Amino acid sequence: MEHMITKGILVGVGSSGKVHMAFSNGRLLALKSSCSSCYSSLQKEEEILHSLGHCPDIVDCFGGYSTQEGNGVLVYNLVLEYAPVGSLESLMIRRKSGLLESEVQRFTRMIVRGLRDVHKEGFVHCDLKVDNILVFHSENGGHKVKIADFGHAKRSGREEFSGALGSQHTSDDTPPECSGNGESEAPKDIWSLGCMVVEMFTGKPAWMNCKDVNELAVRMVSWRQVPKVLGNISEDAKDFLRRCLEKDPTERWTAERLLSHTFITQVPASEVPASQ
Numbered sequence: 001m002e003h004m005i006t007k008g009i010l011v012g013v014g015s016s017g018k019v020h021m022a023f024s025n026g027r028l029l030a031l032k033s034s035c036s037s038c039y040s041s042l043q044k045e046e047e048i049l050h051s052l053g054h055c056p057d058i059v060d061c062f063g064g065y066s067t068q069e070g071n072g073v074l075v076y077n078l079v080l081e082y083a084p085v086g087s088l089e090s091l092m093i094r095r096k097s098g099l100l101e102s103e104v105q106r107f108t109r110m111i112v113r114g115l116r117d118v119h120k121e122g123f124v125h126c127d128l129k130v131d132n133i134l135v136f137h138s139e140n141g142g143h144k145v146k147i148a149d150f151g152h153a154k155r156s157g158r159e160e161f162s163g164a165l166g167s168q169h170t171s172d173d174t175p176p177e178c179s180g181n182g183e184s185e186a187p188k189d190i191w192s193l194g195c196m197v198v199e200m201f202t203g204k205p206a207w208m209n210c211k212d213v214n215e216l217a218v219r220m221v222s223w224r225q226v227p228k229v230l231g232n233i234s235e236d237a238k239d240f241l242r243r244c245l246e247k248d249p250t251e252r253w254t255a256e257r258l259l260s261h262t263f264i265t266q267v268p269a270s271e272v273p274a275s276q
Contacts, residue, residue, distance in 0.1 A: 004024045004025065005022050005023070005024050005029070005031060005077070005079065006022060006023045006024070007020045007021075007022050007031055008020055008021035008022055008023060009021050011030070014032075014149065014151075016032075016034055016041045016042060016045070016149070016151040017032050017033050017034030017041075017042060017078075018032070018033055018034070019031065019032050019033075020033065021082065022079070022082075024079075028082045028084075029062070029079055029080065029081070029082050030079075030080040030081065030082040030083070031077055031078070031079060031080075032077070032078040032080055033075050033076065033077045033078075034075065034076055035069070035073050035074060035075045035076070039074065039075075039076045041151045041152075042064065042076045042077075042078045042151070043064065043076060044150075044151070044153075045061075045078060045149075045150045045151045045153070046061060046063070046064045046078055048123060048150045048153050049061035049150060051121060051123070052117060052118065052121055052123070055114060055117045056113075056146075057110045057111065057113045057114030057117070057145075057146055057147060058114045058117065058118070058146055058147050058148075059080055059081050059083070059134055059146045059147065059148040060080065060081040061078065061079070061080055061081075062079040062080070062081075063078075063079055064076060064077060064078045064079065065077055065079075080148070081134075081146075083134035083135055083136055083146070083148075084136065084137060085134075085135035085136060085137065085143060086134070086135060087130065087131050087132070087133060087134055087135065088107070088130040088131075088133040088134070088135055088145060088196075088200070089129075089130040089131040089133075090135075091135050091143070092130065092199075092200070092203050095203070096203070097203045098199075098200060098201045098202045098203035098204075099200050099201065099203075101201070101233060101234060101237060102267070102268045103143075103200075104197060104200045104201055104237070105237075105263060105264055105266075105267045105268070106142075106144075106267050107133075107143075107145045107200065108193075108197055108200070108240075108263070108264050109259075109264035109267055110144060110145050110146070111128075111133065111145060111147060111193060111196070112193065112255050112258050112259055112264060113255075113259065114146065114147040115128075115147070115189055115190075115193065115255040116255040116256050116259060118147070118153075118189070118255075119156070119186045119189070119254070119255055119256075120256075122155055122156050123150075123153050123154065123155060123156065124153060124154050124155075124156050124184055124185055124186055124188065124189055125147065125150065125152075125153050125189050125192075126152045126153055126154055126184045126188065126189070127149060127151070127152040127153075127192075128147070128189050128192035128193060128196065129192065129195075129196065130196055130199055130200070131149075132147070132148050132149040133145050133146070133147060133148065133196070134146050134147075134148045154184065156185055156186060157185070175187065175188055175191035175192075175249065185249070186254065186255070187249035187250075187252045188249075189255075190244050190252050190253065190254070190255065190258070191244060191245060191249075191252065193244050193255075193258075194206075194241050194243075194244025194245040195245075197237075197240070197241055197244065198230065198241065201230055201233055201237070202230065234263070236261070236262045236263040236266070237263050239261070239263070240258070240261050240263035240264070243257075243258065243261065244258070
């Protein structure tokens, strides 16, 4: 496969490698490359995406291959679908604001559909955030989104792929049950989804007022706080957030159940034209 790929400009740098624009037979692609400690992470990401198969709400993977750099370093390259609009985070940064509720509804429905497929196949994403949601142009002139970056994903009930998200990992999307004990199961993804919905509405992280991860852990574990439900959104949106941000993970709605919630079943028929 490597002989068919031409690497282009660097378009991003993440925790598990660098992403370049790439070309193959005139087709625009993304090439995610990594060496050393993250080499196996890309291979595991490829295995997970292969297990998931083609899902319209999950980024497509076209395989991987190894190359050797000029200094003799072995590099693994993962060939992925290219997102011309970038990440959901970059879209909101360019707009300098949150999204319209109709957009939040549409994007959320796509993400929940993707999560339903991930969880149905027995995986947990473990790192769901706006930076790992890619944005594409849709057929009717608007935008559509897909879940990407499965480098930290794992099999449900096992810790095989979750090394980077163990007990030392506390981020602004970490639910109360995970802070301090490293547990990462499907309800964690739902909590992260709720935090993303807050961020889509406001353009700001759900826990932006925490000065550091230690304060975040105290708020969630000791105080059992959840992000405030916004006041200037619909009642359906508020209820959807409550279902995602339920403190008790056993009471948190599953992705399958969320697909029946009126917040995303009653999405407006027309789509906001893509402006960026």
